[in-house]
Amino acid sequence: MQGLRKDMIPAAKPTIPAAKPVLGDDEVAAAVRVLRDGRVVQGPEVAAFEEEFGSLVEGRPCVAVNSGTSALHLALLALGIGQGDEVVVPSFSFAATANAVRLAGAEPVFAEIDPETFCLDPDAAADAVGPRTAALLPVHLYGHPAPMGRLTQLAQRHGLAVVEDACQAHAAALHGRPVGAFGDAACFSFYPTKNMHALEGGMVVVPDAERARTLRLLRNQGMEQRYENEIVGANMRMTDVAAAIGRVQLERLPEWTEQRRTNAKALDAGLAGGLVTPQVADGARHVFHQYTVRVPGGSAVRDAVQRELQAAGVGCAVYYPTPIHRLKPYAHLGADLPVTDQAAAEVLSLPVHPALTPEDLERIVAAADSAACRAGVTR
């Protein structure tokens, strides 16, 4: 197209990404500092990150590992959960929740969620408890805390362990108590799209030093002293490069969390009709890892809304289109979970990350309302 000057083509607005991991100058400088220092695996940065992360979880001991999945896997092993045990989990989560149970040698038993908060329903969890049940594994999905009071009571009644999957919920809280400070173990992820990251990484939080020691052995071939292996362990260590990046991000987490919550409020206020905005339970501090609306009408309507939004330059995603109980490794268990199926057919997550500008938020609201209208969404 000779003669057509670039500035004559109307510029399309750039797409607003669904997530925007931060890897800024401070993170790069921290990584370079560690690389030059040379102590690169499970050294002083990891120890400092563990210590500092404790401030999020009422000072409980923290053990850093290489992913959120490793955190869940080792938490279950440290609690002695394995062959012959069952663990009650929500099916409406990332597959890692159930995979960790299988990797530990136990079987997941899938239970329904609360349709408003998308978190494990305590009544459904109670129905799922049987003679082999060893633990409950609630997920603080999208950054909304699971109902830990009722789940903890249920666990106490049956002598079960509680492992929190807090991989999406850094700094979420329930009645003033932070997630991670409820369970016999709690697991966080530092994957790039989470509320804070360390490239890859995870953290296990436990109530006591003895269990923390077991976890430190499990993540490092069962060794405290080199070549004096005490138990069978894996290599799930965190690198110091990851820890140094995590420390930078941890400092920014309070500011980012407030921004996510402010962005969610703006979306709540702006979205006019059709889409069902996220519900927050009494006493819950939601940290909006995702801002997830329901599109009533089923997956065809939801998918149409998603396509319209993407065409309008608004990144959005479905977490999760297939509930875990319908995935290949778990389908044979034959779980019947209509509330979960309906959620999977209706959810759509809009951008809520801290890098959004007021103009982005206006664009998201306008595009979502018009997409819902065009798809014929009615409440």
Ligand SMILES: *Cc1c(COP(=O)(O)O)cnc(C)c1O
């Ligand atoms: C991300 C995530 C995990 C796994 O964390 P990784 O660091 O990716 O291994 C587990 N559970 C939930 C709910 C998650 O969102």
